[in-house]
């Protein structure tokens with residue numbers, strides 16, 4: 154049985170295909186259209202999913218949209234009523250968007266896919282989140298917590314998953330939202346909402362949590378972690394342009410940081426604010442998880458929703474709560490809603506038995522040696538091909554030891570926001586200069602943001618302080634920030650953050666054998682089972698999808714060497730292939746888009 | 750005969766749309782909103798509850814439920 158899940162018209166339009174309970178293909182539309190965070194109908198991602206299985210849309214049993222559009226519309230109307238007359242602009246902007254597109258989701262899908270009405274289903278937004286995490290988890294029974302900006306009305310749920318069913322018990326509703334609270338501080342600190350949250354999280358360790366008390370003047374945290382916000386400090390429920398009011402700035406003691414500064418400075422006050430909101434977020438999530446574990450008796454916890462991408466908070470959950478094991482779907486945000494919607498229909502509605510856990514995120518397109526070679530030859534790009542894998546890994550590890558930065562393109566691209574060794578830029582994590590080199594010359598981004606380490610799973614505990622027993626699922630998907638072992642920090646200078654932490658990815662030989670073998674080769678020569686890993690894109694560009702995009706991004710940056718499968722291209726071959734689309738987009742969402 | 754109208758709408762459609770929506774806001778939304786503000790508090794702006802979690806209301810457990818957009 155095939156079920157196709159779709160999420161679009163908000164952020165990161167995506168398609169995901171579940172076959173008999175297994176997620177077999179998934180991708181964000183941005184990878185194909187090359188428009189970062191493309192919210193449009195994911196026509197290309199759908200086509201990829203079908204092609205991957207060699208089927209047509211007629212072979213798909215159900216198509217599932219990840220939310221209930223009319224309930225969201227109702228929320229917009231009621232919000233406009235309650236915030237009258239301040240809501241004029243946001244009412245106008247969101248009504249235009251709804252009348253032009255969002256109200257017609259059903260007919261758009263039916264028309265585009267030419268499927269009968271009876272095949273089209275709609276899941277609840279937070280059920281999609283919950284299903285993505287629980288049904289891809291290894292747990293037969295688990296507590297499930299979802300947290301995001303906003304779905305239809307819901308901003309958080311608590312529930313339990315058992316076998317093929319999820320029972321959601323409680324919900325928190327708009328405008329009280331951990332995700333929107335965090336986004337308000339993202340905007341206050343001068344970053345774009347729905348884009349700059351990672352920057353805020355990266356900035357936090359440079360500050361102290363001095364302003365927790367000030368933040369708590371504007372909110373109330375319940376014993377169960379529930380959040381109530383005093384809305385006189387917030388504006389996202391009525392303003393099209395701002396998330397907070399002048400009263401917010403008064404409480405915080407300084408005006409908002411100038412967005413023009415973007416990430417070019419590390420003002421101490423705003424670093425302290427970043428650390429303070431990080432601490433408040435952690436307090437909320439910890440209380441929620443603890444409450445959920447106590448009330449359900451489940452020590453396995455599945456997390457989902459955009460807030461589950463706060464890997465710093467995630468890394469603290471096992472030590473700080475009664476939870477023993479955590480699972481988070483690799484695409485924890487709304488992109489993953491597509492997978493969740495498909496899982497939900499498969500299991501919860503149709504009672505199809507569950508498949509083994511999702512232990513990897515390699516669900517995108519891949520290119521064969523023949524395709525890579527054809528691209529290189531057609532475009533007259535000089536290359537060296539290694540027929541012997543061991544020789545190839547030997548070459549790569551030698552390059553890294555020599556201080557080179559490489560573009561690594563191999564296998565199926567990753568589902569979710571993280572590059573996990575299929576579309577990665579790699580470098581020597583023990584080389585002190587690498588952080589500056591990769592930030593300044595290759596990613597063209599702020600120097601304070603840390604890079605992530607990929608570590609051989611067998612050696613992860615020698616190098617990092619992992620919170621859980623044998624399995625440590627979120628680390629597979631780079632969703633835990635944990636301390637680097639204190640005696641190893643001086644060896645991992647390029648990936649150890651200022652507070653001694655690292656956002657590790659554990660690499661398994663059975664799920665990414667090529668990446669594992671390359672790091673093993675590096676390990677055998679250096680004694681270090683870790684490489685620096687950052688996503689293969691420039692700032693504002695979606696992660697590369699094809700060999701041509703990889704080559705162009707390689708050419709536009711100061712990377713030294715490109716590895717396309719076992720094909721090696723060096724810097725002297727750089728040039729731009731004009732026929733390959735290339736777009737940069739730096740801005741995040743406007744506030745009106747964020748809540749509607 | 751409608752050609753000039755279409756041309757006008759194509760050029761100024763968004764402006765016209767916004768003007769129309771402003772009118773809707775002050776004529777149709779306003780009376781409901783004024784009453785709503787007196788009696789309703791779906792956003793829990795006035796309330797300050799011990800917990801802001803509430804019972805999950807959605808019923809969406811069968812194919813029939815799932816075909817609905819609400």
Ligand SMILES: [Fe+2]
Pocket residue numbers: 278282301302303304458459486487
């Ligand atoms: Fe969401």
